[in-house]
Amino acid sequence: MHADDQLGEGVPLELAVFLREAVDDRPVRIAPSVCEGCGGRVFFALVNASGAERECSACRTRAFIADSEEYWNEESxxxxxxxxxxxxxGSEEFEAAVAFTLGTDGSVRWVTVGLRCREDGFCGIYADWKIDYGPTDHLLAMV
Incomplete structure (x- = not known):
């Protein structure tokens, strides 16, 4: 981990290490996905290169990750x-975490969505996109 990295409570260690290795050398804030409906931490996910939506496997509550909702349409x-x-x-159930790569001013520059398979522990980057606007503080709570 980088000296300035911030690791949120409850991020699976394997996934945190995988996310850290997958992003550049800038500081990151890694946060776990937690369902606001029931507190669940296992999800199904819909992803593309520039966005992600997760669905809690327990209560089926859906949520977009970071600013995905803004671009979650056929035009985009x-x-x-x-x-x-x-x-x-073959499994579709994952623990999820997001690495927010931070610029020198502390603003979010990249969003990287990592998923860890509940069946076999496989970790992968399933979506990764650049943030080119500000302010970005609101994104840090949208995991």
């Missing part, structure tokens, strides 16, 4: 329509 998808995240083992 072009040739990149969202699809279900699937582990190489």
């Amino acid at each position: 998808w072009e040739d990149d329509e969202p699809g279900a995240a699937v582990c190489p083992c």
